[in-house]
Amino acid sequence: MNIGEIARRAGVSRSTVSYTLSGKRPVSETTRRRILDVIDELDYQPNANARALKEGRTRTLGLVIPPASSRLTDMQLDFVASVVDAAARADLDVLLSPSGGDHDRSFERVITGRRVDGVILMEIRLEDARVTRLQQAGLPFVGIGRTARSDGMWWVDVDYATLIARCVHHLADLGHRDVALINRSAELVAAGYGPGHRALAGFAEAVAERGLTGVDYCCADDTLAGEACIRAILREHPEVTAVATINEAALPGIQRALETAGLAIPRDFSVTGVAASHWAENFRPPLTAADVPAIEMGAQAVQLLATSIATPEAPPRQLLLAPAVSLRSSTGPVRVRR
Amino acid sequence: MNIGEIARRAGVSRSTVSYTLSGKRPVSETTRRRILDVIDELDYQPNANARALKEGRTRTLGLVIPPASSRLTDMQLDFVASVVDAAARADLDVLLSPSGGDHDRSFERVITGRRVDGVILMEIRLEDARVTRLQQAGLPFVGIGRTARSDGMWWVDVDYATLIARCVHHLADLGHRDVALINRSAELVAAGYGPGHRALAGFAEAVAERGLTGVDYCCADDTLAGEACIRAILREHPEVTAVATINEAALPGIQRALETAGLAIPRDFSVTGVAASHWAENFRPPLTAADVPAIEMGAQAVQLLATSIATPEAPPRQLLLAPAVSLRSSTGPVRVRR
DNA sequence: ATGTTCGATCGAATCGATTCCGCGAATCGA
DNA sequence: TCGATTCGCGGAATCGATTCGATCGAACAT
Incomplete structure (x- = not known):
């Protein structure tokens, strides 16, 4: 079920099928319709690997999480969920990579294997080797959190x-x-x-x-x-x-x-x-x-990463969130005890 | 930084580089050493997409989670974390895909785009369209949970x-x-x-x-x-x-x-x-x-999926866990009230 | 010395897409 | 009616790996 099969059944060349799909060149209405019919019938979708190989981008982003050994907190869970959600909305897939501990092979594989177009990094420390590694690899990335000196990187953080x-x-x-x-x-x-x-x-x-x-x-x-x-x-x-x-x-x-x-x-x-x-x-x-807006932060991180991928030379952008203190009822005037 | 570059610098053909890496044909010790030196120096790793395209497998598994809109429970979180962890240990990457709601594009992309070798499906319903879809697509998958009639599928579940x-x-x-x-x-x-x-x-x-x-x-x-x-x-x-x-x-x-x-x-x-x-x-x-052994279940699901991928024709295996009730101190003899 | 075998390596085809180049037919203006 | 332009499409190269035959030289037996 590859593009050649579609081309054969529709009686056209492979390039014509590709162009009808991408719209990068005009295709006459009649052949276009014919091709789309065959595609619908066979439930065809282009092989993601072949496309990534040729295009040089994977439409996938990496999400680097702490290893499972340390239980993720609820807030981290919200990050993960919102990143996945926002990415899906932008038609991006998310590749999960645990790092730290003995999982650095996974991290390296994702980075140097060119499996992703960019990375979102969770749980950043004040000094963080992964940040250095990503910078040297030249891969766009956005931190949820930031290092001690973080002017040169993209991040979103809570103040x-x-x-x-x-x-x-x-x-x-x-x-x-x-x-x-x-x-x-x-x-x-x-x-x-x-x-x-x-x-x-x-x-x-x-x-x-x-x-x-x-x-x-x-x-x-x-x-x-x-x-x-x-x-x-x-x-x-x-x-x-x-x-x-x-x-x-x-x-x-x-x-x-x-x-x-x-x-x-x-x-x-x-x-x-x-x-x-x-x-x-x-x-x-x-x-x-x-109230930490974790959901919003994940979405923002995806946004930032998308623009960082689109314009790699642009100056880094940062987002420091300081939501207001919601007055509920767990604080009150001091009262001297005893 | 592709295999051709390595071959050129080492003064050999691309195939020789490939064979030193895979070990599928003998390579003399001297050239082998020379090639590995170049690889180390340039920090080379094969392009994952090119490899996946040729080999027909991605060394990646898909993890289908409920959409973020419904907060994941702690148990689900444990599943995710342990799946990612076990996969990393087996040198597999994990592609996350939210499904349900309006995220079916993501699910479809992962399935028909051949981005993964197999899928782990969370939050299975008694009747679940995704199970049917995966079966018809012929993609190996393991459920964490099971449908009403589940003899024909691989799963691990709590009884x-x-x-x-x-x-x-x-x-x-x-x-x-x-x-x-x-x-x-x-x-x-x-x-x-x-x-x-x-x-x-x-x-x-x-x-x-x-x-x-x-x-x-x-x-x-x-x-x-x-x-x-x-x-x-x-x-x-x-x-x-x-x-x-x-x-x-x-x-x-x-x-x-x-x-x-x-x-x-x-x-x-x-x-x-x-x-x-x-x-x-x-x-x-x-x-x-x-006590639900969520961590262990995730690891078992990865295990099952790996064998299902390796032997697609093998009869499905299931794992129904019924851990013992741990006697702590929240139950006691009845006492008539009032 | 000659034919044979074997180990080490190379060249080329292949996976499934995208995209550039160019060809033939239809359309246009004069 | 003829050359020029446009339109639609096919052919072939390409991305970066893997892998199958082929080759080449050395070691071997006769």
Whole structure:
């Protein structure tokens, strides 16, 4: 079922079939109709590999994800889903490639095998070898996240520093003087995970600006760790009256531990942070938080990548998103305990 | 940077380069060394499209996922991650294709464009047009899940009927006489979602066998719906003393609503079901449940697909998993309320 | 010394598309 | 009616690999 078969049945040459399909040269209405009929009848579609070989592009983009060993977070899942969705809308296919760990063969295969026209890179670290590799390979790519010095690359990212700062200001406005930051896991931060570092920086700056005292905790991405973290904060810093977090997965634990400690939200303790809206809305009471528009970010990344592929020499574009803090009901005026 | 370039620099013909790479014909040690040196120096990798075109296989498998519009569940995410991981281990790449909704162009492109050697199909319905399509296209595929009549296809699935039946028997052994099933969403079940139907069947059969009375509820995949569902059960069937569920995402809501109602688990109310272990372990108290080995299932699906591709004429193989119910502490002897 | 065998390598065909070049027929203006 | 232009289409080269026969020189037996 190749183009030659179609040509034979329609009584024309292969090139004519190709031109009717692409429309790059006029074809008379009668032969055109005849060819399309045969194509419909045989359910023909051009072989994607042959086409890619000749055209030099694959109409496919690579999506580089962290290895499965580290459970993907909900936010990362949203990225994947929205990238796939946006790509499908643009008639692009998505080739998944786990990287990190022992999966660098997969990454290399995708890069140097010319299987993709461009790459979307998730989970970028402040220093990231994959970015260097892609730049040297000359393959267009867009980061979801960014490295420490990222002027030269295309990316879309969430402005964690600004968002956490806004949360701190919000808490300060409510009279809180002692606040805590619940960050992502210590390993992640130590590995140069950008959001962790930038959230901490924004937290420190806002705390200093408002003359508060702030403590920061690292916390693994699960309910149990969230509980443990709140317990540690209450024990080690009983003066703390509010927390801000970028750790969505810890939220259920935070809620549980505060309940267990007999602290009502927001009467006795305020909670805020940065989280996808479904986390915020499942919190009780609903979480005052900056809602990360993960779905939109994935779509934007595909957009950027498409233009980067189309115009490889164009100067890189960046998109730093800082959605507003949605006031729900998990923060309130400070109230002195005991 | 193609094979011709390598051949020129090494002073040999293209075929010799190809044979050193594939080892399908002997090459003398000296030229072999010379060629490999050039390859290393230039960082050459064969063009995947050209190779696929000639060989007639792509070393790529397609993973068909539900569209992003419906949020993927944690279990589905585990499938995706483990499939990608297992494929990478087998030096296969994974092409993602959303299907359903308006994304059938993507599905068709992957199938008829010969972009993949085989397909893994997620979220199979009892009647599923994609299965028919793949069969008629003659493309090897493995389902994660299965259709109503599934003898003729390859699949790996969880035996929801048996697992839910075991949960019911366990509850009956503890003296419970009135039990409820919390299923997935009504739309999903109405659309012919296999696990929903089979869980219900297993529930009904076990309830009958033990002479219990059982009610079943559909419930959307989120915390809030879980709460609402428990409230409805307590209101409409106050005699119920235990629930079994296959709805992981509803578990936090189930827990919350029971707490709110002043019912202690497992003293006043028992909860059990089928759930990935991290859901079970985040429940409080830890959930007695059959742990779905999603990670293993993804890996098995890749295995099956690989053998199906290698031996297309072999009779289909199936894998029906029924992991044991892990006794944790969310079930206990019945106790009459009021 | 001559014919044979065998190992190492080369040349050319092939996979299935796209695209440039050019040919014949139809159409046009004068 | 004749040369020029246009229109529609076919032929062949090309993309970058794999693979099958063919070749060539060396080693071997007779």
